Amino acid sequence: MQKNIEETNDASVTEQWGLPEEVRSVEEMVRLYREGKISDEEFRRFRLQHGMYGSRLNKDYTMVRIKVPAGILTPRQLVRIAKLSEDFSIGSAHVTTRQNIQLHWVYLDDAPAVEQGLVEVGLTTREACGNTVRNVTCSPFAGICINEPFDVTPYAKALARFFLRNPMCQNLPRKFKFNFACCDEHSYARIADVGLVPMINDDGNGRLVRGFKVYIGGGLGPASYLAEELEEFTPEDMLLPTAMAVIRLFDRLGDREKMHRNRMRYLVHDMGFEKFRELVLKERSIVNLTKSVLVKLDIKDKDKAQLQDDSYDHIEFKPLNPPDGFDRWYSSNVVKQKQRGYVTVLIPLQAGDVTARQLRALADICKEFSLERYVITTPWQGFAIRFVKEYRLVELYNALKEVGLANYGALGITAVVGCTSTTSCNLAITNAHRLAKEIRSRLIELGLDMDQAFKDTTIKLSGCPNSCGQHMIATIGFFGAAIRINNTLTPAYNMLLGGKVGKDNALGTVVARVPAKRIINVILRLIDVYKQERKDGESFASWIDRVLKGEGNVNVKDIHALKTIIDEAARLPEPDKEPEAYMDYGSDNRFIVKTAKGECAA
Amino acid sequence: MMLARRYPVLVEPEELYKRIKDKDPSIFVIDVRREEEYTREHIPSAVSLPLAKVIESMDASALAGLFSSIGLDISSSTKHVIVYDDTFGALAARVAWTLEYLGYERVSLLSVTYNMWKELGFDVEHGKSSSSIITSNSNLSISVNSSILADYEYIKNIVNSKSSKSRLLDVRERLNYLDHHIPNAINIPWKAFSAEDRILKSKDEIARILRNRKISMNDEVVVYCGSVGTLSGLSYYALRLVGHSNVRLYAKSLKEWRSLNLPLEGFKNAHYWDLSAE
Numbered sequence: 001m002q003k004n005i006e007e008t009n010d011a012s013v014t015e016q017w018g019l020p021e022e023v024r025s026v027e028e029m030v031r032l033y034r035e036g037k038i039s040d041e042e043f044r045r046f047r048l049q050h051g052m053y054g055s056r057l058n059k060d061y062t063m064v065r066i067k068v069p070a071g072i073l074t075p076r077q078l079v080r081i082a083k084l085s086e087d088f089s090i091g092s093a094h095v096t097t098r099q100n101i102q103l104h105w106v107y108l109d110d111a112p113a114v115e116q117g118l119v120e121v122g123l124t125t126r127e128a129c130g131n132t133v134r135n136v137t138c139s140p141f142a143g144i145c146i147n148e149p150f151d152v153t154p155y156a157k158a159l160a161r162f163f164l165r166n167p168m169c170q171n172l173p174r175k176f177k178f179n180f181a182c183c184d185e186h187s188y189a190r191i192a193d194v195g196l197v198p199m200i201n202d203d204g205n206g207r208l209v210r211g212f213k214v215y216i217g218g219g220l221g222p223a224s225y226l227a228e229e230l231e232e233f234t235p236e237d238m239l240l241p242t243a244m245a246v247i248r249l250f251d252r253l254g255d256r257e258k259m260h261r262n263r264m265r266y267l268v269h270d271m272g273f274e275k276f277r278e279l280v281l282k283e284r285s286i287v288n289l290t291k292s293v294l295v296k297l298d299i300k301d302k303d304k305a306q307l308q309d310d311s312y313d314h315i316e317f318k319p320l321n322p323p324d325g326f327d328r329w330y331s332s333n334v335v336k337q338k339q340r341g342y343v344t345v346l347i348p349l350q351a352g353d354v355t356a357r358q359l360r361a362l363a364d365i366c367k368e369f370s371l372e373r374y375v376i377t378t379p380w381q382g383f384a385i386r387f388v389k390e391y392r393l394v395e396l397y398n399a400l401k402e403v404g405l406a407n408y409g410a411l412g413i414t415a416v417v418g419c420t421s422t423t424s425c426n427l428a429i430t431n432a433h434r435l436a437k438e439i440r441s442r443l444i445e446l447g448l449d450m451d452q453a454f455k456d457t458t459i460k461l462s463g464c465p466n467s468c469g470q471h472m473i474a475t476i477g478f479f480g481a482a483i484r485i486n487n488t489l490t491p492a493y494n495m496l497l498g499g500k501v502g503k504d505n506a507l508g509t510v511v512a513r514v515p516a517k518r519i520i521n522v523i524l525r526l527i528d529v530y531k532q533e534r535k536d537g538e539s540f541a542s543w544i545d546r547v548l549k550g551e552g553n554v555n556v557k558d559i560h561a562l563k564t565i566i567d568e569a570a571r572l573p574e575p576d577k578e579p580e581a582y583m584d585y586g587s588d589n590r591f592i593v594k595t596a597k598g599e600c601a602a
Numbered sequence: 603m604m605l606a607r608r609y610p611v612l613v614e615p616e617e618l619y620k621r622i623k624d625k626d627p628s629i630f631v632i633d634v635r636r637e638e639e640y641t642r643e644h645i646p647s648a649v650s651l652p653l654a655k656v657i658e659s660m661d662a663s664a665l666a667g668l669f670s671s672i673g674l675d676i677s678s679s680t681k682h683v684i685v686y687d688d689t690f691g692a693l694a695a696r697v698a699w700t701l702e703y704l705g706y707e708r709v710s711l712l713s714v715t716y717n718m719w720k721e722l723g724f725d726v727e728h729g730k731s732s733s734s735i736i737t738s739n740s741n742l743s744i745s746v747n748s749s750i751l752a753d754y755e756y757i758k759n760i761v762n763s764k765s766s767k768s769r770l771l772d773v774r775e776r777l778n779y780l781d782h783h784i785p786n787a788i789n790i791p792w793k794a795f796s797a798e799d800r801i802l803k804s805k806d807e808i809a810r811i812l813r814n815r816k817i818s819m820n821d822e823v824v825v826y827c828g829s830v831g832t833l834s835g836l837s838y839y840a841l842r843l844v845g846h847s848n849v850r851l852y853a854k855s856l857k858e859w860r861s862l863n864l865p866l867e868g869f870k871n872a873h874y875w876d877l878s879a880e
Contacts, residue, residue, distance in 0.1 A: 027814070034816075056872040079798075087794040090776045092879040104877055105776050107789070109814045353879035423877040434876040586873040594871060 014074055015157065017067065017164065018119035022126060026050055027112035034109065049132065049170070051125025052111055055104070056424050057596055063424055064089075064103040064114050065128035069160035070138035070153050070180075071099035071377035075363035078375065080121045082359035088114050093359065095352040097417060097470050098177070099137045099377040100128060104424045127164060131172045133247070136160035137192075139182035140376045140384040143304050144337035144344055147183035149200040150210055154301035155236070156180040159243060162297060169247055173254030174262040176247060177219065184503045188379060190218045190226040191473060191501065193264050194246055201233045211235040214242055217268030217276065220467030224507050225265045228273045230280060238284070240297050245283035249276075307371070309341030309389050317390045325406070326397050332449045333410040334393065337386070342371070344386040345396060346410035351418040351436040352381030361403040369396050379470070380415045409440075409449030413457040413540070416440040417470060421463025421480065422584070426596040428463035430480030430491045430516055434585040436461050436469075442520055448527075457540045458500075459523070461493070464595075473499040475541045476523060477508045482593045483515075488575045491516040491584035491591045495566065497559070498548045500541065509548060512563055514570040517581045525569035529556060611843040612713040612802065613684050619724050622646050630674055630681040634693045635716065643726040645686065645712075645719060649673060650731050653693040656700050657830050660853065662746045665704055672731070676706050677743045686712035686719070691801025692792070695835035699851055705745045711839060713800050750838075752824045752850040754858060760824065761785050761865070768822040773837040774856070777878060778828065782868040784859060787826075790815060792833040795840035802840050809844045819846060826852035826859075 033043040047053075047062065055061035066081065073081075081101060085093045088110040089103040096102060106114055118125065127133060136156050143151035159178060163169055169176065181187035181197045189195025195215040203209045214234045218227030234242055246264075253271075255262045268276045319326070335344040347362075354362075362383065366375050371387035378384055388396060400406035409415055418436025421428035439459060448454050462469035463480040471477030478493035485492075492515045496508030514522050530543050533553050538546075550558040556565065572581050584591050621629050622645070631648040633640050640650040649672045656668065666676045674683065683701060687693035694711050701709045712719070720726060760768045761784060770787035772779050779789035794811055797803045817823060823841055827834035831853040841849045852859075860866070 030814075058869060058871065083793075083798060086775075087791060090874065090878060091791075092877060094877065105780065105874060107815070109816070110794075110811070112814055113794075113811055350879060353877060355879045358879065420877065422873045424872060424874065431873045431876060434873060437876070584873075586876045 014076070014122045015069070015072075015161070016122045017069065017160075018115075018122060018124035018126070019165075020119055022050065022124070023112060023115045023119050026115045030109060030111055045130070047111075048130030049127060050115070051128035052108075053129045054426055054596075056422065056426050056428070057594060060108055061105050062108050062111055063420075064106050064111060064125055065096075066101045066103070066118060066123055066125055067128040067135045068099050068101055068123075068377055069136050070142075070156045071140060072153075072157075072374050073101070073377065074121075074374045075367045077121045077123055078359045078363040078366070080117055080123075082356035082363075084114050084117045085359070086356045087117075092353050092355050094420060095349060095354065095377050095381045095383070097352075097379050097381060097419075097468065098135050099379065100135050101377065102420070104420065124164075129175075131174050131176075133160075133163040133166075133169045133172075133176045133178065136163075136178045136180070137188070137379070138180040139186050139188070140378045140386075141186050141335070141344070142180065142182040144335075144339065144342070144386055145182035145186060146336065146338045147185055148338075149183075149198050151301075151304060152180040152182060152196065152198050154299045155196075155198075155239065155297065157301070158297040158299050159239070162240065163243075163247075168244070168251070172247070172251055173256045174264070176250065176264065178243070186502060187505070188473075188501050189213075189215045190505045191220050191224075191470070192218055192227060193250075194243060195227050196239070199233060201235070203235070209235050212239060216246060216280065217265045217273065219263050219265040220470060220472045221263065222260065222465040223266070224467065224472045225269055226505055226507065227265075228268075228277075230277060240295070241284050241287045241291065242280070244287050244291070244295075245280050248287070249279055249283050253279075304372070304387075305338070307342070307387070308339045317393070319394045322394055323398060323401075325401070325408075326394060328408055328450060329397055329406055330393065332408055332412065332414075339387070341390055342387050343390050343393065344384055345388050345393070345400075346378065346380075347383040347385065347400065347405050348380070348407050348410040348415050349382045350440060351416070351433050354383075358403050358405055361399070362405065365396065365399050365405075368399070380410070381417055382410060382415070407444075409444055411455065412449065413454035413459060413475075414440055414443045414449040415458065416443070417458070417460040417474070419462045419468035421469075422586075425463065425468075427466060428480060429482055429593055429595065430463050430493065431585045431587070432461040432463035432469060432478070432480055432493075435478075435516060435519060438585060439520055439523065443523075446524075453530075453534070453539050455539065456500075456542075471496060471499070472507045473501050473505075474508060475499065475544055476526070478514070478519065481513065482591070483513055485515060485572055485582070486575055488582050489591055489593070490572070490582050493519060495522070497544050497562075509559070511559055512566045512570065514566065515572050515581065516584055518570045518572065522566055522569045525565060526562075529562070529565055607707070607842060609682060609708050610710050611839050612800075613710040614713050615719055615722055615724055618645070618684055618712060628680070628682055630679070630683045632672070632674075632683060632685045632694075632697065633716075634685060634687045634697045635689075639688070641728075641730055643728050645716070646725055646727045648686070651697065653687070653697060653832070656697050662704060662744050665700060666744050669701070669704070669706075676701075676704050679706075679708075681708065683709040684712055685709065686714075686716055688716040689832075690792075690796055690836060691715060691839075692832040692836040694801075695839050696830070696832045696853075699750065699831070699835045699838055699853075702750055703747055705747050711801060713802070715801060718799060750850055752826075752852040753854070754852075754862060754864065756850070757784060757824065757826075757852060757859070758864065767820075768824055769817055771817075771823055771825045771834075771837065772827075772856075773825055773834050774828050777874055780869045780874055782866040784826070784856070785865055785867045788815065790837070792827065792837050795837055801836065802843055805844050808840050812841070812844065812846075820848075822848045822850065824850045824852055826855040829855055829857045831855050 052062040138156035179192035197213040214230040215227035421432040457475040460474035477496035499508030633648040685694040772787040773792040825834040
């Protein structure tokens with residue numbers, strides 16, 4: 001590979017999130033815990049604060065969650081994560097729906113060495129778990145989105161910087177999530193505690209000011225809520241006071257007792273949004289009156305809006321003799337940017353898993369092809385490489401293909417999301433992780449990534465009712481359960497339909513229970529029925545919405561009619577006829593439910 | 603218990619290159635890659651001894667004969683042997699360990715792989731072995747150093763003894779270890795000992811990993827891997843590098859243990875294999 005971009009230490013790219021003294025405190029606390037000098041409870045609180053989450057039914061191991069504000073990772077950081085995954089984890093890393101990267105099955109006593117390795121390249125695990133401000137997520141299209149009024153990335157990073165280690169949010173009633181959208185269409189803002197969508201408004205004197213539409217009190221889980229709009233427009237200088245006011249209120253009024261009802265959305269819901277809004281606005285004026293002049297957001301990134309590539313003449317990009325698979329890949333993985341001549345390339349992974357070798361290759365590819373020279377983790381458990389010159393796409397495709405990263409279907413029905421579930425999580429009932437991979441393989445095999453009708457369809461799975469796999473916002477969502485069928489305990493999923501993010505944000509409706517080994521069958525059956533029932537040009541997701549509203553055609557008028565079809569496709573024979581249908585994916589044994597106490601639901 | 607090493611575990615490429623250029627007669631460089639790779643190109647003055655030949659037998663006189671055939675007389679030579687490969691240093695380590703097992707202590711590993719040697723811009727030469735003087739020594743006097751070897755009986759004793767002070771160290775990758783391992787073994791994947799650009803990390807880094815895992819200098823450590831003692835051979839030298847003097851290599855490793863149907867244990871409560879992107 002030709003190396004035509006010099007490697008530099010661009011300070012605006014590499015933020016120092018980590019602190020060397022935290023490596024020493026992790027080392028010290030692990031030692032004290034192993035020597036029995038601190039209690040389980042004391043250690044648990046500490047380790048969650050430092051991004052270490054318990055591993056499934058095994059106290060010797062930990063998951064290390066690397067907090068990646070706005071999803072930004074430099075080539076050097078990718079290489080380091082690769083090395084740490086080989087040295088102390090399983091040789092693969094996992095990208096999460098909240099843009100973190102996780103290393104699984106790390107031996108607890110190796111955690112300090114992992115921390116050391118991360119801090120050396122500017123990364124941190126601090127406040128990646130626990131009752132803190134979690135990773136500040138940001139649309140991977142921020143800065144390149146055709147719809148966006150301005151790039152929110154610097155604001156996301158500034159907010160992350162402000163709240164990290166901030167005494168005001170070290171012991172909240174429960175975790176707290178911020179999300180920045182680039183625009184309404186791509187917005188995940190309404191499933192966060194505080195979601196922010198950028199907008200530009202006239203300040204009344206003909207001056208245009210940047211600001212946000214602020215949404216408050218959303219979140220997914222056993223009970224999910226969409227966040228509500230705080231006010232018409234929140235100017236940018238009110239961003240920090242508003243965020244601080246909400247956190248202060250939650251800290252003061254939030255429920256610290258009832259383990260399963262202490263996210264802020266319950267507080268907002270119980271009190272009523274109108275009342276909560278009043279309190280926020282009142283609290284914000286107190287914050288403004290009492291805050292120190294030093295408290296402000298440090299917005300320091302350059303604006304990339306003006307970047308464009310004039311080095312070629314922008315005739316429609318059409319490579320001569322493209323390599324095998326290029327066109328298919330291009331149609332589902334390449335997104336146009338607002339900057340002329342540049343595109344964003346999306347890299348889908350199998351349920352977020354990436355090998356050390358692929359991470360190293362990604363680092364080289366990023367240096368070689370991306371003008372901004374970092375990658376971004378996506379909420380679909382993949383990566384985005386942005387600011388790629390369009391005319392170099394064939395070269396990039398070949399480089400990705402060499403390491404198995406030029407996979408099809410980065411968006412739409414084939415970009416199946418699955419949490420880690422029984423591969424590592426204490427809460428999991430079923431192996432949603434493996435099932436997500438199986439579904440994706442099958443749908444790619446059927447070529448559904450190429451079908452425009454499934455571009456706005458999503459499939460997301462979680463292994464339990466907690467919503468790490470974000471099943472509530474999927475067109476077809478699933479969450480793990482155990483049900484008794486023919487007197488046999490069977491791994492199964494509750495199936496939801498009609499969830500979505502973006503402008504028409506909606507939560508899915510539970511419609512059926514399906515045995516794990518019939519999920520693929522049910523999905524394929526739904527696709528068949530859709531093909532018979534659809535109106536001209538109607539997408540799968542729109543058809544689902546129509547049926548949910550009871551406006552379907554005569555054959556499948558409403559959800560009850562559809563449920564009959566689903567139940568039929570979900571039926572299992574007697575256990576002795578097909579014993580494996582009663583076992584979970586990845587298992588040759590009779591299904592049993594084993595779970596342990598959860599520590600945080602992410 | 604062995605004494606501290608008089609010869610360093612690692613020799614830096616700069617030093618080796620200087621000694622080769624100075625035509626230092628006291629060095630003996632062994633290339634353990636496959637013969638055709640050697641013939642294509644190799645470090646100047648190196649002789650070829652592919653690993654495959656070394657692991658054919660554990661018989662001391664057969665092994666000594668093998669080294670004689672490349673011009674190294676185990677019983678009388680005073681040369682400083684430097685071994686290299688292009689497979690993370692693991693093959694070189696297994697050959698260096700074999701020399702030590704034969705009682706030959708004047709042995710070091712090149713600190714980088716052959717590929718890195720080239721990347722650093724050092725010279726290479728082409729062609730078949732030129733210096734293969736066959737010294738056939740009829741009265742070989744070999745004193746085998748069995749204190750660095752563990753066989754399955756030795757391991758069985760550790761597994762069965764409640765009071766054993768020995769630490770069994772499995773250096774395979776984490777998922778393999780979780781799946782199954784010799785009872786009571788702990789796991790540090792061999793890559794934890796190797797650096798991005800050198801076959802071993804620094805002394806400090808390795809010492810820290812061992813300290814975090816409560817492996818003390820006084821412990822006897824028995825290392826094993828999945829097949830023939832190569833990756834565990836490299837790990838053997840990681841421990842020697844930081845000054846551990848009481849290290850044994852289970853040269854036949856898990857391949858033999860499994861073939862004998864000896865007991866294994868593993869962790870079955872999670873589908874961790876499904877997390878791998880391999």
